[in-house]
Amino acid sequence: MVNQxxxxxxxxxxxxxxxRLGKTVRVGEREVAVFKLSGGSVRAVxxxxxxxxxxxxxxxxxxxxxxxxxxxxxxxxxxxxVQEPDHGCVKTFKTSIEGNEVYLYLE
Amino acid sequence: xxxxKLILVGNGMAGVRAIEEILKTNSNMFxxxxxxxxxxxxxxxxxxxxxxxxxxxxxxxxxxxxxxxxENNITLYTGESVTKIDSENKVVYTDKDRTESYxxxxxxxxxxxxxxxxxxxxxxxxxxxxxxxxTDEMLATSKKYKKAAVIGGGLLGLEAARGLLNxxxxxxxxxxxxxxxxxxxxxxxxxxxxxxxxxxxxNFLLEKHTEAIIGNERVEAVTFKDGxxxxxxxxxMAVGIxxxxxxxxxxxxxxxxxxxVNDYMETSVPHIYAVGECAEHNGxxxxxxxxxxxQGKVLAKQICGEETKPYKGSVLSTQLKVSGxxxxxxxxxxxxxxxxxxxxxxxQDGVYKKLVFKGNKIVGAVLFGDSxxxxxxxxxxxxxEDVSDTMKVAILQPTGGESTESFVATMSDDxxxxxxxxxxxxxxxxxxxxxSCTTVDQIKGCTSATRSCGGCKSxxxxxxxxxxxxxxxxxxxxxxxxxxTSLSRDEVVEEIRAKGLTHVKEVMHVxxxxxxxxxxxxxxxINYYLGMVNPTTYKxxxxxxxxxxxxHANIQKDGTYSVVPRMYGGVTNANDLRxxxxxxxxxxxxxxxxxxxxxxxxxxxxxxxxxSVWEELxxxxxxxxxxxxxxxxxxxxxxxxxxxxxxxMGLGIVLEKKFEGLQTPHKVKMAVSACPRSCAESxxxxxxxxxxxxxxxxxxxxxxxxHVRGGDLLYKVKTDEEAIEITGAYLQxxxxxxxxxxxxxxxxxxxxxxxxxxxxxxxxxxxxxxARMDATLSVYKDPWKEIIENKKTKKELFxxxxx
Numbered sequence: 001m002v003n004q005x006x007x008x009x010x011x012x013x014x015x016x017x018x019x020r021l022g023k024t025v026r027v028g029e030r031e032v033a034v035f036k037l038s039g040g041s042v043r044a045v046x047x048x049x050x051x052x053x054x055x056x057x058x059x060x061x062x063x064x065x066x067x068x069x070x071x072x073x074x075x076x077x078x079x080x081x082v083q084e085p086d087h088g089c090v091k092t093f094k095t096s097i098e099g100n101e102v103y104l105y106l107e
Numbered sequence: 108x109x110x111x112k113l114i115l116v117g118n119g120m121a122g123v124r125a126i127e128e129i130l131k132t133n134s135n136m137f138x139x140x141x142x143x144x145x146x147x148x149x150x151x152x153x154x155x156x157x158x159x160x161x162x163x164x165x166x167x168x169x170x171x172x173x174x175x176x177x178e179n180n181i182t183l184y185t186g187e188s189v190t191k192i193d194s195e196n197k198v199v200y201t202d203k204d205r206t207e208s209y210x211x212x213x214x215x216x217x218x219x220x221x222x223x224x225x226x227x228x229x230x231x232x233x234x235x236x237x238x239x240x241x242t243d244e245m246l247a248t249s250k251k252y253k254k255a256a257v258i259g260g261g262l263l264g265l266e267a268a269r270g271l272l273n274x275x276x277x278x279x280x281x282x283x284x285x286x287x288x289x290x291x292x293x294x295x296x297x298x299x300x301x302x303x304x305x306x307x308x309x310n311f312l313l314e315k316h317t318e319a320i321i322g323n324e325r326v327e328a329v330t331f332k333d334g335x336x337x338x339x340x341x342x343x344m345a346v347g348i349x350x351x352x353x354x355x356x357x358x359x360x361x362x363x364x365x366x367x368v369n370d371y372m373e374t375s376v377p378h379i380y381a382v383g384e385c386a387e388h389n390g391x392x393x394x395x396x397x398x399x400x401x402q403g404k405v406l407a408k409q410i411c412g413e414e415t416k417p418y419k420g421s422v423l424s425t426q427l428k429v430s431g432x433x434x435x436x437x438x439x440x441x442x443x444x445x446x447x448x449x450x451x452x453x454x455q456d457g458v459y460k461k462l463v464f465k466g467n468k469i470v471g472a473v474l475f476g477d478s479x480x481x482x483x484x485x486x487x488x489x490x491x492e493d494v495s496d497t498m499k500v501a502i503l504q505p506t507g508g509e510s511t512e513s514f515v516a517t518m519s520d521d522x523x524x525x526x527x528x529x530x531x532x533x534x535x536x537x538x539x540x541x542x543s544c545t546t547v548d549q550i551k552g553c554t555s556a557t558r559s560c561g562g563c564k565s566x567x568x569x570x571x572x573x574x575x576x577x578x579x580x581x582x583x584x585x586x587x588x589x590x591x592t593s594l595s596r597d598e599v600v601e602e603i604r605a606k607g608l609t610h611v612k613e614v615m616h617v618x619x620x621x622x623x624x625x626x627x628x629x630x631x632x633i634n635y636y637l638g639m640v641n642p643t644t645y646k647x648x649x650x651x652x653x654x655x656x657x658x659h660a661n662i663q664k665d666g667t668y669s670v671v672p673r674m675y676g677g678v679t680n681a682n683d684l685r686x687x688x689x690x691x692x693x694x695x696x697x698x699x700x701x702x703x704x705x706x707x708x709x710x711x712x713x714x715x716x717x718x719s720v721w722e723e724l725x726x727x728x729x730x731x732x733x734x735x736x737x738x739x740x741x742x743x744x745x746x747x748x749x750x751x752x753x754x755x756m757g758l759g760i761v762l763e764k765k766f767e768g769l770q771t772p773h774k775v776k777m778a779v780s781a782c783p784r785s786c787a788e789s790x791x792x793x794x795x796x797x798x799x800x801x802x803x804x805x806x807x808x809x810x811x812x813x814h815v816r817g818g819d820l821l822y823k824v825k826t827d828e829e830a831i832e833i834t835g836a837y838l839q840x841x842x843x844x845x846x847x848x849x850x851x852x853x854x855x856x857x858x859x860x861x862x863x864x865x866x867x868x869x870x871x872x873x874x875x876x877x878a879r880m881d882a883t884l885s886v887y888k889d890p891w892k893e894i895i896e897n898k899k900t901k902k903e904l905f906x907x908x909x910x
Contacts, residue, residue, distance in 0.1 A: 009910045018903040020624075020650040021657075024714070025908040034908075038624065055666040058654035060627045067627035069654040069662060074626075085552030087167035 011095075011102040014040065022047075022057030022066070027106055032093055033057035034104060035077060037064060042095045043077035044104050050088035110138040111210035113410075114199060116189045116354065118143025120152060121383020121399035122215025123171055124529070128407035130179055136411055139181045140207060142199075144188040145238060148173055153396055153527055153559045155242050156263075156428050159270030165239055192358030194376045211378050211410055214355055214366060218348035218384040218394060223258065227320030233342045236267045248341045249274035256280075256329050256339035258317055260287040262427060264345035265300075268309050269429040271343070279310040279337055281317060281329070283346075291425040291436040295452070296459055296475040303432050303457070312337070350385045350392045365392030370417030372406040382406050389420050396559075397421055400529025424485045424526065426478065426562040433474070435481035435562070438488040439463060440471035462502060467495040469502070482566045483514045486522065515570045524566050527559030535567060539574045543587045547571065589628035591620045596846045599633065603640050611637065611651050627653075632847035635734070638770055639842055642883035647770075649904075655732035658904060659890045660717055668717060669710045671731035672724050673767065676741045676759035676779075677705025683726065690723050702731070704738035704776065718901050721891040728891045730768060734848070736775045739763040740788065744781035744798070751781030753798030758827050759787075762834065768887040771838065772845040772854075790818050793851040794834060799823070803830045807837065807863075808855035816852045819860050821867075836867055836876040839883075843876075 009027055017023055017036040024047060025032045031047035033056045043064065047057050054070025061067075064077050074083040075090060082088040094105040113129070115122045118141050126139060143149075147169070154168040176183045184201070191200040198208045220235030222228055232248065234241050245267070249255075255271045257264045260282030268278045280287075286297030287304075301311055316332040320342055330336040350365035361367040361375035365387030372380045372388075383399045384392065393399075398421035408415030424437035440463050442448040451460040458476035462469055462484070468491045472484040484502070487494075494502060518524075520533030538544045538553040547567050551557045557564045575586075587593050594602070599618065608614045611633045615625050625633070630651040638645045649657045660668035672687070687707055691699055698710035706729055712720055721728075730737060739762050742748065744755030759779040769775075778787035781798040789795030791811035795818050797804045802825040809818030821837070824830050840863060845854040855863065866872050894900050 009908075011908050016902065018650075021903070023908060025910070027910050052664070055654075055662065058658070058662060060630055060653070061650065062622065062624040062626055062630070070664070072627055085548055085558075087163070089166075 005107075007106045009104045009106060011042075011104050013100045014042070014097055014102050015100060017042070017102065020061045022059065022061070024055075024057045025104060030106065031057075032104060032106070033066075034095065034102070035061055035066065037061065037077070042097060042102055044093040044095045045075070045077055045080055046091040046093075048090070049073055049075070050082060050090055051086065056090070111136060112208060113137035113139045113211045113213070114207055114209040115139065115141045115213045115215060116199065117215035117217055117383075117385070118145065118147075118149055118183065118185065119215060119217050119383070120149065120170065120396060121217065121403065122213060123149040124399055125213060125215065125382050125403035125406050126181070127171075128403045129410060132407045132413060133411045134179075137211070139179070140209075141176070141181055141183050142187055142189050142201060143183070143185045145240075146186040147239060148176065148183070148185070150239065151527075151559060152238070153428075155236070155239070156266035156270060158242055159236075159245060159267060160273050160428075160430070161270070162430075165242070189354060192354060192379070194358055194379060197378065209378075212380070213406070213410075214360075214374070214379065214381040214385060215383045216351040216354055216385040219351045220344065221347045221349050222344055223317060223346060225317060225319050227322065227326065228344075230320055230322055230326045231324050232322075232326040232340055233320060233344065235344050236263055237348070245271065245341065245343065246274065249276050252340035253277055254279075254339050255341040255343065256337060257343045257345060258329075259343075259345035259347070260284070260311070260313070261290065261345065261347070262288060262425060264343070265304065265309075266428055267343050267345055268304075269307070271341070272308055276341070277310070278308070279312055279339070280304075281312045281315050281331075283314065283316060285314050287311075287313075288425075288427070288434070291473075292434065292475070293441060293461065293473055295450075296434070296436075296461075296473050299457060299459055299475050300427075300432065300434060304429070307429075307431065348384070348394055350387065352385060355381065355385070363387055363390070370405075370419065371409040371415070372402055372418065373409070380406055380410065388418065391420065393421060393423070395423055395425070397423065397523075397526040397529075400523065400526075403529075422485075422489045424481070424488075426481065433476055433478040435474040435478035436472065437481070437485045438471035439465075440473045446470060464494070467493045469494055478562070479565060482524075482563060486514075486518065515566060515573050524570065525554075525556035525559075525563045527562075528555040530554045530556035532570065535570055536574055539571060543590050543593075545571065545575060545586075549590075588632055589626055591615070591622045591625050591629050592618065594618060596632070596636075600636050600640065603636055609637065609641060609645065611648050625651075631656075635770060635772065635847045639883075642879070643886050656734065658714070658717065659728055659732060659894065660712070661732045663710065665711075667711045667713055669708050669731070670712050670717070670720055670724075671702065671706050671708045671729035672726035673729045673763075674706045674738075675763045676739055676756050678741075678756055678760065679707075686724055686726070690720055693723070694720055696720075702738075704731075705740050706731070706738060715905055715907050718891075718895055718905055722895045727767065727889045733768075734771055734773050736763070736766045736769050736771065736777070738776065740776070740778040740792070742780045742782075742784075742786035744779075748781060750784060751798065752800055753781045753803065755779040755781035755787065755796070755798060758796060758803075758830065761827065762831065765831065765884070766834075766838065768889070769838070769842075769884060771842055772847050773850045775838070775851065777834075791815070792818065794818075794837065796830060801825060803827075805830060805833055808852045808860070810850060810852035812850075814852065819855065821860070821864065832873065832877060833867065835880045836873040837863070839876040839880040840866055842883075843879075 011034050022033045022035050032044050033047040034044045049068040051073050054068040058069045059066040066075050073086045080090040080092040096103045149171040151168045151170050157163045188202045189199045190202050220237045234244050255276040255278045257268045258281045260280050268280050271278045286294050287300050318330045318332045320326050321328050326342050328336050328338050352362045355366040356362045366381040368381050368386045374381050382402045405415050405418040422438050427434040446463050446465050449462045461473040463471035469487050518532045522532050524532050534554050542553050544550045557567050614633050634648050634651040654662050694716050696709045700708045702708045739759040741755045741759035744751040775793045777794045778789040778792040779796040780787040780789045789797050791809040795806040804823050805821045806818030807821045810816045
C-alpha cells in the first residue's frame with residue numbers, strides 16, 4: 001500500500017463562488033471544476049467530460065447535476081456518473097468548507 | 108396471503124427478463140430468489156462484442172444493477188451455482204452448501220460454449236467468448252501477445268475477430284465450412300463477407316479441421332488435419348454453443364438437446380419452467396436473444412395464473428455487429444424444390460439481396476452491403492405476408508424515401524421493433540407521447556430500444572418521424588417544452604403573462620415542473636420567454652444561459668474561446684484593424700480568421716484573458732455567440748459598384764446598429780444586396796434585402812445551413828424607412844411566437860407566410876409590434892463593456908483559481 005499524498009487547495013471564499021455556476025481550478029496540469037449548488041453546498045469534479053473532453057465548469061447546473069456544454073451529457077456531481085442514456089464517469093474530488101473558505105482535496 | 112417462493116436459476120438475460128415480466132404481471136405474488144454463477148448482476152451478453160471492439164465498456168452493459176434487485180426485494184446470490192434439484196421435496200442445493208425450498212422454479216441456465224475436444228484445449232491462452240471473464244482475458248492477452256487464432260467463422264467468431272483486430276492483434280479465422288456464417292448466409296453472401304473482412308485485415312483458413320493446440324504451458328500453435336499449422340498465442344473457440352442442461356437432466360426433467368418445454372414454457376415436471384437458451388421448444392433450442400422476450404412474456408402470464416396465448420416458436424433474424432459491414436438474414440433463406448429465390452446482385456457496389464418465397468409467401472431474406480430493408484422484410488417474413496399482389500422486385504425497391512416510414516405506420520402496436528431488448532412499437536410511441544422523446548437517443552434512454560446491436564435505429568427514427576410528423580401535429584398532441592413538464596411553449600408563455608411570473612425558478616415552481624431546477628433545455632428557454640415578456644424589467648439569469656451567451660464568447664473544443672468584435676455591415680477601417688492586430692500580438696492569439704458574415708474572428712483566447720482582450724479592442728460585441736442578431740452582410744452597393752442600384756452598406760449598417768444585441772429565439776442573420784445579383788446572398792438569410800429599381804424586396808425564412816431553404820418574398824417597399832419598419836415588426840412577431848431555438852426558416856413553415864403577412868398588413872398591429880420592439884431595444888447595453896466595468900462579474904466568471 002503506497003501512501004498517497006493528499007494536497008489541500010484553497011479555492012476561495014464561499015461568498016465569492018457564483019451561485020449555480022462552476023469555477024475552474026488549475027493545479028499544475030490538472031483542471032478541476034468546482035460548483036456551488038443552490039443551498040450553498042460545494043462539489044468538485046475533473047473538468048473534462050468523458051465524452052469529448054467538454055469543459056464541465058461551464059455547464060448548466062440543475063440540482064446536483066451538470067449538463068456538459070459540448071453535447072449536453074448529464075453528469076451527477078455526487079458520484080461523477082454520466083446519466084442515461086449516455087455512459088461514463090468523471091473523477092470526483094472531496095471538498096470542505098472551513099469558516100468561509102472552500103478547500104479542495106487532490107490525491 | 109402468504110407469498111409463494113420463486114427461485115430462478117441463472118442470472119442472465121432470459122431469466123431476469125422473465126422475472127421483469129412476472130413483476131409487471133403481478134409484483135406481489137412471489138418472494139423471489141435468484142442464483143447466478145457469474146459474480147455480476149444481469150448484463151447484456153450481446154454487447155460483449157462491442158466491449159471487445161472498444162465501442163463500449165463492461166460497466167456500461169449492465170441491464171439490471173444491484174439496486175434493481177434491492178428495489179424489487181429480490182434475494183440475489185452471485186458467484187453461486189445451483190448443483191441439484193430435488194423436485195419431490197421442491198428444494199434446490201448450491202455449491203455453497205445452501206438449501207432453498209421453492210413453490211415455483213425457473214431454469215434459465217443458458218448455454219455453454221462448445222470447446223472442441225482436441226489435445227491442448229486446456230492450455231493457457233485458449234478461451235471461449237461467452238462472458239465478461241472471457242472478454243477480460245482477451246483484452247489482457249492482446250496487451251502482451253500479437254497472434255490470435257479464432258476457431259469458428261460464424262457470427263460470434265467474426266465479431267471476436269474484429270475485436271481482436273481493433274486491439275492490434277493479427278487475426279486468423281479458422282472455419283470448417285467453405286464459406287463464412289453458413290448458418291445465416293448463403294454462399295454468395297458468405298464470399299462477399301469474406302472479401303470485405305479480408306480488406307479489413309482478417310486472414311481466413313477455410314475448410315480446415317483443427318487437430319490440436321500445441322505449446323508448453325501456453326498455446327504456441329494450432330495444427331490441422333491436413334498437416335499444416337499456424338502460430339498463435341491466443342486461441343478463441345467460437346464453434347458454437349450447447350444448451351446447459353446438466354441440472355435439468357439430473358433433476359429428472361425431459362431433455363433432448365435442451366430442456367423440453369411446452370407452449371407455456373413448462374417442463375415435464377410440475378412447477379418447473381425453463382426459458383431462454385437452455386429450453387427446447389418444438390424441437391428447437393434457440394441460440395439468439397429475440398425469442399426470450401416472447402418466451403418470458405408467456406412464462407410470466409402462466410406462472411401468475413393469467414390467460415396467455417401459447418408460445419409458438421420464433422422466426423429468427425441475424426445482424427452482424429462488425430462496423431463497416433452490413434449483413435442481415437432472416438427466416439428460411441436457402442432455396443430448394445419448394446422455395447424459390449429472387450436475387451439482386453450488384454457487383455459494382457458490393458450489394459447482394461435475396462428473397463425466398465414459398466408460393467406467394469415470403470419466408471426468408473439475405474441482405475449484404477445494404478441492410479436498410481432488413482427490419483421491413485423481417486416483419487413481412489414473421490407475418491408470412493402474401494405477396495401475390497405485389498411485384499416481387501418492388502419489395503426490394505420501395506419507391507422513394509416514404510416507404511419505410513409508411514411501413515412503420517402499418518405495424519401493429521405489439522410488433523417488436525427492437526429484437527435485442529424486446530421493445531414494441533407501442534412502447535416507443537408511448538415514450539414519444541408521454542415522455543416527450545424526440546430523438547433516437549432519448550428513445551434509447553427511455554425504452555432501451557437501439558441499445559444493443561443498433562440494427563433497429565433506422566426503424567426507430569422512422570417511427571419518430573412518423574409519430575412526430577404531420578400525424579403528430581394533427582392529433583392534438585402538443586409538444587412539451589422538455590421532459591420536465593407536459594406544458595407546451597405557448598402554455599408556458601401564457602402562464603407567465605397571466606400570472607405575472609418573473610423568475611425562472613418561480614415559473615418552474617408555479618407550473619409544477621417535475622424537477623426543481625429544470626434541465627439544459629427548459630432553463631434557457633424560460634429565461635428567454637421571461638425576457639421577451641418583461642423586456643425592461645427582467646434581469647437575465649446567467650446561470651440559465653448556455654456557456655457562450657453567459658461568457659459572451661464562443662467556447663471551442665479545447666476550452667479556449669473565440670472573439671468576434673462588431674464590424675457594422677462588414678465595413679471596417681485602418682484604426683480598428685490596427686487595434687485587432689495589436690491585441691493578436693499582445694495576447695498571442697493563435698488564429699485570426701475572416702468569418703462567413705464578413706467579420707474577423709480571433710480564435711484560441713484563454714478564458715481569463717477575455718475581459719482584457721475586449722477592453723483593448725474597445726469595440727462592441729459582435730454577438731457571434733448569441734441567439735441574437737449576428738451580422739448584417741452587405742455587398743458594396745452604389746458607393747462603388749457598377750451595377751448596384753441601392754446603398755446596401757448604408758441600410759445594412761443602420762439595421763445592424765438598430766437591432767444589435769436583440770435577444771431572439773435563435774440566431775438571426777441578415778443580408779443586404781444592392782441589386783438582384785445578390786452578392787450578399789440575401790435569399791438565404793433570416794431576413795434578406797435585395798435592391799431593385801425604386802426600392803427593396805424583403806425575403807424572409809431563408810437558411811443556408813443544415814436545411815437549406817430559399818427565402819420567401821414578404822414585401823416590396825420603396826424606402827429604407829419602410830424596410831426598417833417591416834423588419835422591426837417581423838422580428839418582434841418572431842420573438843413573441845417562436846419556440847426557443849426555432850430558426851425563422853422553421854418558424855415560417857410552421858406558422859405560414861400568409862399568416863405572418865396578414866399580421867404585418869395591419870398597420871396598428873405593426874405599430875404595436877414596433878413599440879414593443881423599441882422598448883426591448885431601449886435597455887440594451889454592450890455586454891463586453893458591462894463585464895469590463897464590473898469587478899465582481901469578472902472575478903466570478905473569468906478568473907481561474909491557480910495553485
